Amino acid sequence: MKRFKIRYRLSLFIIIGVLSTTLLGIMFVYRTQGLYEEMIYQQTAEKYLLYSQRMEEKMKEVDQLSLLIMADGEVQRALANIAQSHTTFNSYEYAKLLARKLAAYELSGHTVPSIFVSDQHQVIHSGGPLLEAVQPAQLKEYEGYAAPYKGASVWTGSEESGKLFVSLREVRQIEQLSLKKLGMVGIQVPAEKIVHESYNGMYRGSSALIIQAQGQTVYSDFTYDPLPVPRQPSAKGYDVITIEGEKYLVASFTLSYTGWTFIHLLPYGVIFERLREIKITLILIYSAVCGLLLCLGWKFSGSITKPLEGLTAKMAQVAKGNFIVEKTAKPDNHDEIWLLDRSLDRMTLRLNELINENYVKQMKLKEAEYDMLKAKLNPHFLYNTLDSINWLARINGQAAISDMIKALGDLLRASINSKEMNTLGEELEIIRKYIAIQQFRFEDRLVCQIEIDDRWLELSVPSMILQPIVENCIKYGVDARTGICRIHIGAEQRDQELIVTIKDHGSGDTDPAAAGSPAGGFGLTSINERLWLLYGEAFGVTLLEDADGGTTVQLTVPLPV
Incomplete structure (x- = not known):
């Protein structure tokens, strides 16, 4: 596989993809059909259950009529007198009364065509001819x-005949609640009538119905005999069985009122004939699409791999160091491969330019390194010069000049020190040397007071962070009335922060470059940005104008946890 060209691998990938998609599509069709069949089975079974329950409702209506007949006072009295003697004239009269009463029930609006009552002497009484004579x-x-x-x-x-349903009920004597048996009432109902009314006139089509009671068939309109259907209802309420080579959906229910089992049969082909045609059509469509995709895939793979082969040859030339390659002619379509080819052309041109630029930059870098080396020599020369002046001043008894030159040398060393961080104590020492130098100019008019607890002196802070602020105070913090510059440096803890304050008592004027800037002018802005970079934007420089004149600069730095 690794030795195959991209075209063959891409074609193989397309073939596998098309065949897999087709297989998944066919599996989806079969799975969908299975789910659809289950849904149809369930809905059909629910419909047949409703029909079966309607049949029982019709039977309950008939039972209500038989209950009325059993509880009828005249029927009770007639059967009671007949039971005493069936050979007397009175029993004959009561038999005629019973027949008239039964005829009245048949004509009272009930849709029951045939009612009979038997007495204790095994004699059948009816209001008219029965649907089927009772032997x-x-x-x-x-x-x-x-x-x-x-x-x-x-x-x-x-x-x-298998075409009648018969409702039977013993007639018990109600008088004085003796419950003595007086006879039996029976109502004959055509089975087709109950079945037809239960379906509410709907077309049953090819479906068939079998009704069984205690394992015996009491009704059937199914054509096969014997009936090859399950004797017990399924747990799902339906099954699919095969009879004489034909599949049937069988929905069977045993209902509680009658205890009868209602078995509905529907030919499988009637339900799914159309679905089977759709399934075959989909499979044919999938096969045709599969063949078409294979042909298109082969052409598509060629349209991709041919430009890639040309691009590969061009990249091989670049790998050999030849950055001047022949540009590809502009194709008809601007696809990604063309963009990649054009990008390669631009890249080779740019690489050629960068190689030339890099040569120039390397030459300039060498010059900068040489200049830096020379610059390192200058501070040492300056330090040596200041030391010579210092010793010359001491030899001539100029102690003040000697102290000033020494302080200037120390300040110069601190300012060009490469250390990024100093302790707060080291920063304060730089301030003292800077104040000492400035006092040669201001004498008693410059007063600097430092009040910082010794426990904060070992706290690490950025180097040269205080001197620019003190310089700004001396420059703009001189009291206009007295000409005195008073500077106070302090520190206080607030939660996990240390706030260092530098306050002057001047007129309140600040650096004009700081106007509108919460962190002050360029120097203060640089300090603020350094604190942001080191500790985050929650820390930095705050510039405050005091109500009594003067300016306060606050530096907020974090304390170690």
């Missing part, structure tokens, strides 16, 4: 179903 054996089976529920309703299906 003695079947009647005994019905009574067996209803007996365990002791007056509560129970539903069963018609095993003869």
